[in-house]
Amino acid sequence: METNPPKRRDNKKSLRVKVISLGNAEVGKSCIIKRYCEKRFVPKYLATIGIDYGVTKVQVRDREIKVNIFDMAGHPFFYEVRNEFYKDSQGVLLVYDVGLRESFDALDSWLGEMKQEMGSQANMDSIVFVVCANKVDLTKRRVVDEGEGRLWAESRGFHYFETSAQSGEGINEMFQAFFSSITDMCENGGKRPVSEVSVGFTKEQADTIRRIRNSKDSWDMLGVKPGATREEVNKAYRKLAVLLHPDKCVAPGSEDAFKAVGFLLGLTCSVRHLLLHISSL
Ligand code: GTP
Ligand code: MG
Secondary structure, rough: OOOOOOOOOOOOOOOOEEEEOOOOOOOHHHHHHHHHOOOOOOOOOOOOEEEEEEEEEEEEEEEEEEEEEEEOOOHHHHHHHOOOOOOOOOEEEEEEEEOOOOOOHOHHHHHHHHHHHHHHHHHHHOOOEEEEEEEOOOOHOOOOHHHHHHHHHHHOOOOOEOOOOOOOHHHHHHHHHHHHHHHHHHHOOHHHHHHHHHHOHHHHHHHHHHHHHHHOOOOHOOOOOOOOOOHHHHHHHHHHHHHOOOOOOOOOOOOHHHHHHHHHHHHHHHHHHHHHHHHHH
């Protein structure tokens, strides 16, 4: 007599994860979380005092994930409170306001503050980071464009999303990718899956493109001191050409940066020719 084998229950165990939000005061961290959890937007600014804590449940594939959200205050005044809460995080929302360049420039110091509390880079490598370029609804006041934000994020192996807590744009997609990556990481023994950190270009390439985009003058663009010798200029150019050549660099913005440096060198050569020509007259 044949018997049916007992049905196996394939539902995997539920997961409990901790995520935190980081970024300057007023960039919209609390509003992003509120938009996702409560489906509403609060136009009035209510600064977070220290930390706000909340719990939500989400379903990722066949797992139930219980998410503990620690929404940090961005104001420097709350550093002492914040630093207690970095440890044991599996995910970080790094938020900046696309209309405030200083909030974008501050992302490095937010990572620095966190690393200091986490103790080592190795501890940072087992965390999923999502960069939220927030307030994209305010198009007229935008000063940090998508290319720049994406480059900063992806060169570090972080996700990048354009979001608006006001309109809801990008919020669900961002959280879905965030929780799905955290689940992948937990299933991968606590390591960020390799596919997420390999973007085909290096941090040095990304940082160089960023420096060229934001350069104040030609010296700055080449990364040499004002009044550098011709030899130093040529050396710097050769280094940039190797780093950013379109055959070697796939980072967004590399082509424009390569052209800008090439144009600059062309201009320098023309001026030099002109000076030689004048001096020979
Ligand atoms: P702290 O708690 O002080 O660190 O600030 P926060 O980053 O949590 O900022 P919060 O979410 O409180 O938002 C600050 C202000 O920006 C509020 O007035 C929000 O209404 C507004 N705001 C947040 N997100 C958006 C957005 O996407 N678009 C627009 N237009 N305003 C936003
Ligand atoms: Mg807040």
